[in-house]
Amino acid sequence: MTEPNQVAGVLAPDGRAVLPDGDRAAPGPQESPWDIEAIRAQFPILSREVHGRPLVYLDNAASSQQPHRVLSRVERYLREQHANVHRGAHQLSAEATEAYEDARRAVAAHVGATNPAEIVFTRGTTEAVNLVASSWGGAFVSPGDEILLTKMEHHSNLVPWQLLAGRTGCVLRFVDVTPEGTLDLEDFDRLLARQPRLVAFTHVSNSLGTINPVREIVARAHAAGALTLVDGAQAAPHLLSDVSRIGCDFYAFSGHKMCGPTGVGALWARRELLEEMPPYQGGGEMISEVRLEGSSWAKPPHKFEAGTPNISGVVGFGEAARFLAELGAEAIESHEAALKRYALERLGDIDGLRLYGPRQERTSVFSFTYGDVHPHDLSTILDQWGIAIRAGHHCNQPLMGHYGISGTARASFYLYNSTDEIDALCDGLALAAEVFGGIS
Incomplete structure (x- = not known):
């Protein structure tokens, strides 16, 4: 049985993400200007729908989207x-x-x-x-x-x-x-x-x-x-x-x-x-x-x-x-640090979800298993709700073997993602649990 609520990631006392070699990211977007709607408006693909629903693109570790410019x-x-x-x-x-x-x-x-x-x-x-x-x-x-x-x-x-x-x-x-x-x-x-x-x-x-x-x-x-x-x-x-x-x-x-x-x-x-x-x-x-x-x-x-x-x-x-x-590396890191904090909190509330990765010094890449649901099945169900994640071994087969699994689901966030999209992911996981009759 999969271990529930095994979630990684911590923050420094000042609320900033811990980075390698003792560095810390700048304050989160709630502390510095980051107009997420203005950012998203620069990426035309983010306005499209998939299966009749707004696209929630969470596959950035595989490939990010391109802005108008x-x-x-x-x-x-x-x-x-x-x-x-x-x-x-x-x-x-x-x-x-x-x-x-x-x-x-x-x-x-x-x-x-x-x-x-x-x-x-x-x-x-x-x-x-x-x-x-x-x-x-x-x-x-x-x-x-x-x-x-x-x-x-x-x-x-x-x-x-x-x-x-x-x-x-x-x-x-x-x-x-x-x-x-x-x-x-x-x-x-x-x-x-x-x-x-x-x-x-x-x-x-x-x-x-x-x-x-x-x-x-x-x-x-x-x-x-x-x-x-x-x-x-x-x-x-x-x-x-x-x-x-x-x-x-x-x-x-x-x-x-x-x-x-x-x-x-x-x-x-x-x-x-x-x-x-x-x-x-x-x-x-x-x-x-x-x-x-x-x-x-x-x-x-x-x-x-x-x-x-x-x-x-x-x-x-x-x-x-x-x-x-022009956006600035510190501003990007800051926005992603806030997403990371929010995702850790939301994903941590989901019973049966196991998140792989360290408790410190991580980016906004979240690989996870969800009960006994195969990652490909999970990705397929989420896709029906317009949510794009990656599923499989992620060109990391030896690492998957190290953890005794064949693959994971992976949601990865970038500068144009929002907390609303993290909510959509969590809602999609709840729907997947209903489809499979619960998670064990």
Whole structure:
């Protein structure tokens, strides 16, 4: 029988959400201006209905929605500026190139990168991790070397390293996860003593909502002689993710989770590492000179951007970064902290609901099981009431196995969600309980 009311999350005495490394979010929206209706009005999809009911979109950890200004910027590029970038001498190519590189500057600023040339555009977090595993890993990892991961990694930060292990004979090791949903830092130190070549870990768990203490982990890894890669897919949209403050060597993130288009993301890496790494793919744009006998490479980041890029996606990504910058990271964190407090209170009143994740340092991702109801059945019923959640293993099958389950339901909130939508979720869960004749 599922344990009732097992709910995570606490707040500091001043009512602010506890963040990693002792930081705290700004006061909640009730203490600072946040016009939720004005915010929501900027997202056209939020005005639609699903099955005759207002859409309640709570699947933001999978993909967020896009505001008018991002959609309009992409449309303006396609209507007025579309051309290939970097090599054209005509006006349209010059405008497309400026739009593309202006997006690089905006995305760099979003993660606190002082040098835009340290931003490599990719198809998303997945390709960014694959780039590091293939390029850096192929060049600098040898048989017997160890790569240290964690048991809470998304498949995107696991499978590329498995492929590298198959190619090179390196060994993968995994930091354990506590029953509360945090990394076991004692186990981490034990594995660090083995002197791994790289520590790759998630900033925020996409299933548990856990905010890992990134600066502490990076500092310990560097002290042990390891490089660090941080999967920032779930952090970059929600937290002030400053790579210079974190101190990592690689940081990967996606546009579609932070109000941008799908199919575009970025890898930030220290310039000296990008200089040392061989190309990821070959073709146009990434070369300096091509001869029949061999070729030389362009300087980073272009060395890693072979072929015609996803120009419209990058332009939209840049506009999304500017949109978030204008809202302000502290204001976004503050609003989400209030949602988190309210969701914890409401979900905590539901008998038979078990919420997975830590009691501190979490984001507004809520994975849960509800009695014996299968997550897919729960999601299907909620969908009939216009409520969109995610159900399944969330590309976290090893983590699900760690908890002895096949999957969870997951509701994830973002800057345009409201407490009314949390109420709608809880009402939907009550209706689901009626459909299944009660929860046990």
